[in-house]
Amino acid sequence: MITLALYSMKGGVGKTAAAVNLAHLASVETYRTLICDLDPQGASSYYFRIKAARNFNSSKFVKGGRNIDENIKGTDYPNLDLLPSKLSYRNLDLALDEMKNSKFRLRRVFSEIEHEYDYLILDCPPGISLVSENVFNAADYIFVPLIPTTLSVMTYEKLLDFFTKKEYDVSRLYAFFSMVESKKSLHKEIIEKIESGGRNILRTRIPYRSDIERMGVYREPVTAFLPQSDSARIYAALWEEIRGITGKGGAEG
Amino acid sequence: MEYSLYFVLEDANARDDFLGRLKNVLPLTEERKAAKKQLFLDTYDHRLYKKGFLLTMEDSRLILRDTGDGSSLSLDLHAEGCMPRFCRDLPECPFRDNLRSVIDVRALLPVVGIESRVTHLNLENEDGKTVAHINFEDVEVGDDGTDKTVIHLLEAVSVRGYVEEFEKLTRYISDLGLAPAGGNIFSIALGAAGKKAGDYTSKVSVVLDTGMPSGEALRIILGSLLETMRKNEDGIVKDIDTEFLHDFRVAVRRTRSALTLIRGIFPEGVKEKFKAEFAGIGRKSNELRDLDIYLLRREEYTEMLPPALRAGLDPLFDIIAREREEAHREFALELASDSYRRSIDDWERFLNEPEAPGDALPGADAPVIGLAKLRIRKRYKKALKLGKGIDGSSSDRDLHTLRIECKKLRYYLEFFESLFPAGEIKEVIRHLKVLQDNLGDYNDMHVQQERLKGYISKMNASENEGRESIAAAGGLISELYMKQKEIRSEFHGRFEEFAGEEMKGLFDNLFSGN
Numbered sequence: 177m178i179t180l181a182l183y184s185m186k187g188g189v190g191k192t193a194a195a196v197n198l199a200h201l202a203s204v205e206t207y208r209t210l211i212c213d214l215d216p217q218g219a220s221s222y223y224f225r226i227k228a229a230r231n232f233n234s235s236k237f238v239k240g241g242r243n244i245d246e247n248i249k250g251t252d253y254p255n256l257d258l259l260p261s262k263l264s265y266r267n268l269d270l271a272l273d274e275m276k277n278s279k280f281r282l283r284r285v286f287s288e289i290e291h292e293y294d295y296l297i298l299d300c301p302p303g304i305s306l307v308s309e310n311v312f313n314a315a316d317y318i319f320v321p322l323i324p325t326t327l328s329v330m331t332y333e334k335l336l337d338f339f340t341k342k343e344y345d346v347s348r349l350y351a352f353f354s355m356v357e358s359k360k361s362l363h364k365e366i367i368e369k370i371e372s373g374g375r376n377i378l379r380t381r382i383p384y385r386s387d388i389e390r391m392g393v394y395r396e397p398v399t400a401f402l403p404q405s406d407s408a409r410i411y412a413a414l415w416e417e418i419r420g421i422t423g424k425g426g427a428e429g
Numbered sequence: 430m431e432y433s434l435y436f437v438l439e440d441a442n443a444r445d446d447f448l449g450r451l452k453n454v455l456p457l458t459e460e461r462k463a464a465k466k467q468l469f470l471d472t473y474d475h476r477l478y479k480k481g482f483l484l485t486m487e488d489s490r491l492i493l494r495d496t497g498d499g500s501s502l503s504l505d506l507h508a509e510g511c512m513p514r515f516c517r518d519l520p521e522c523p524f525r526d527n528l529r530s531v532i533d534v535r536a537l538l539p540v541v542g543i544e545s546r547v548t549h550l551n552l553e554n555e556d557g558k559t560v561a562h563i564n565f566e567d568v569e570v571g572d573d574g575t576d577k578t579v580i581h582l583l584e585a586v587s588v589r590g591y592v593e594e595f596e597k598l599t600r601y602i603s604d605l606g607l608a609p610a611g612g613n614i615f616s617i618a619l620g621a622a623g624k625k626a627g628d629y630t631s632k633v634s635v636v637l638d639t640g641m642p643s644g645e646a647l648r649i650i651l652g653s654l655l656e657t658m659r660k661n662e663d664g665i666v667k668d669i670d671t672e673f674l675h676d677f678r679v680a681v682r683r684t685r686s687a688l689t690l691i692r693g694i695f696p697e698g699v700k701e702k703f704k705a706e707f708a709g710i711g712r713k714s715n716e717l718r719d720l721d722i723y724l725l726r727r728e729e730y731t732e733m734l735p736p737a738l739r740a741g742l743d744p745l746f747d748i749i750a751r752e753r754e755e756a757h758r759e760f761a762l763e764l765a766s767d768s769y770r771r772s773i774d775d776w777e778r779f780l781n782e783p784e785a786p787g788d789a790l791p792g793a794d795a796p797v798i799g800l801a802k803l804r805i806r807k808r809y810k811k812a813l814k815l816g817k818g819i820d821g822s823s824s825d826r827d828l829h830t831l832r833i834e835c836k837k838l839r840y841y842l843e844f845f846e847s848l849f850p851a852g853e854i855k856e857v858i859r860h861l862k863v864l865q866d867n868l869g870d871y872n873d874m875h876v877q878q879e880r881l882k883g884y885i886s887k888m889n890a891s892e893n894e895g896r897e898s899i900a901a902a903g904g905l906i907s908e909l910y911m912k913q914k915e916i917r918s919e920f921h922g923r924f925e926e927f928a929g930e931e932m933k934g935l936f937d938n939l940f941s942g943n
Contacts, residue, residue: 208500225556226558226590247590250590
């Protein structure tokens with residue numbers, strides 16, 4: 177199982193949209209895929225019309241084992257399952273803190289399902305916290321959507337500093353531009369600047385598009401409800417790049 | 430973690446009617462229609478089916494489904510109609526590894542083909558989330574050209590995490606008057622074609638009754654062994670895979686072993702005549718089986734040798750392959766020969782015809798349980814005696830004698846298994862098997878070394894290729910010798926376990942008295 181995290185310190189940068197569409201694309205290629213919603217807002221659960229069971233909560237999640245097995249739900253797409261989040265995930269930090277080896281807890285929880293899936297995709301909450309550190313320890317690769325604005329770039333640099341300071345392997349960290357508006361000259365300038373100097377910047381840029389926004393209305397991945405659209409094609413290009421990084425080939429068998 | 434349950438519908442009208450009724454009570458989505466064509470593959474003994482797997486060929490794709498958790502693996506062969514026969518015909522990939530762990534060296538055969546027209550509907554909850562699937566399937570069963578049967582099925586499929594909804598759905602279906610079909614699409618389709626899934630086994634699968642007359646019980650056992658021989662003849666002649674011959678030979682050996690039970694039950698002449706005939710059949714297949722084993726071990730042998738010696742194996746295996754061709758031709762001719770057919774027919778006639786009044790011997794009417802206990806006891810004692818006599822100075826021959834004795838004991842236990850409590854007799858067999866494996870491996874190493882020595886004398890040492898092969902054979906012999914020594918060193922531990930108190934207790938408990 178290869179674990180991919182969609183992560184950003186900032187909210188509203190297109191994490192969930194990327195997580196949902198990438199997971200769907202992986203499943204279409206017959207990779208057994210699980211998307212794990214870590215965000216208490218539960219946006220990716222919402223996109224798949226999935227609600228967690230009433231008795232599921234953050235402490236059960238961090239306990240793992242049977243709690244995971246029983247709460248994974250099949251989506252409407254073959255090969256794609258989802259572990260929904262609950263509002264109680266706002267206390268995920270506390271729940272993790274109570275566990276032994278608390279920075280590695282999620283890695284341990286996920287290790288129990290590693291033979292069931294080819295890809296695990298983590299849709300992470302914003303911020304930098306114990307949850308994020310768990311994500312950094314559990315994920316093989318971390319992908320950061322980057323809106324080409326000064327503020328966004330600044331937070332990304334802070335993340336890089338954090339990685340260096342805490343001695344996380346920076347080579348597992350990748351960024352891609354998200355919600356890009358090609359008409360804005362500031363976006364253009366920032367992209368040029370970053371791309372000329374930055375490492376691990378993916379080629380594919382996700383534009384700001386109304387059909388991506390509309391996922392919330394359709395409650396489906398754009399790659400499923402508008403597979404021929406430009407947006408779907410761009411996510412497909414992003415997926416191809418990411419799949420390549422993870423060392424797997426296209427459409428298995 | 431997805432479950433699927435099949436229900437049988439009487440005909441196409443019943444389907445439309447049922448769909449209408451179901452739509453009245455459940456929020457179902459629009460229908461989606463699809464067509465699919467599947468050819469189910471399995472080994473002759475349905476290993477995949479028995480382990481809960483289904484393998485189908487769909488267009489140019491092979492799909493392996495695990496019916497336990499609903500997961501599947503697929504492999505695109507990129508060409509239609511080129512069906513792989515063995516795992517070794519597939520490219521190296523997880524698909525092949527998974528398949529091999531179930532079917533091993535057996536060949537894949539087409540078992541049943543179906544063409545289905547599927548009407549697919551989803552059951553959704555209030556969020557529009559699919560929580561279960563329903564498939565109405567009109568399934569045409571049959572191979573091309575032969576008579577086709579059409580069956581109408583309803584399949585309810587669960588979605589992971591929505592167990593309650595699935596149970597509610599199947600309850601609705603049952604309440605509307607449909608009964609679950611039992612089994613999966615493979616067994617249902619086979620049933621429609623008049624066959625049964627997983628009905629072949631190489632095991633002795635007779636069910637006896639303790640009070641049954643011994644003569645009758647022996648006829649049942651011998652009859653079942655004869656059936657096993659018959660079922661495997663065709664696969665041997667067509668050379669489908671090596672296991673047809675293997676199963677055939679085991680049935681022949683078991684028959685010979687069962688014939689040692691008939692004194693006082695059937696006339697002595699019967700035993701003498703057929704023991705000799707079955708011994709002959711067994712002997713004539715020895716060569717072919719030995720060579721089969723060699724060829725199956727090619728990979729293992731290659732691994733045993735240092736890379737520098739490996740090339741020498743190729744000419745060696747060329748010889749073995751040629752000899753094997755010849756041995757197969759000869760044995761196939763033997764199976765087609767008048768003398769073989771006559772033996773088998775005579776044997777069948779004997780088993781089916783009640784003996785003439787004057788022929789009946791007093792032992793034939795005694796309850797089989799007494800015979801079983803007495804003969805198993807005797808075998809056990811003899812095996813113990815032989816085993817205890819084995820020490821550091823014992824010859825290969827002594828170990829061979831013990832091996833044969835253990836085999837006979839094993840066969841007796843298997844013939845009469847159904848007369849004893851399942852858990853305990855299985856435990857006895859399990860213990861015995863541990864010892865048998867040791868003796869079998871030991872003998873195997875011995876036979877292989879002898880054969881390799883034989884090849885060395887056939888090689889031309891004045892040629893480069895011949896010298897390489899001699900070196901390779903020499904390397905293998907020393908490897909096999911080392912292994913043989915290791916196996917021998919484990920013998921005493923295993924025998925002590927077999928001869929120990931636990932087994933003695935089990936034997937006393939199961940087989941004393943009459």
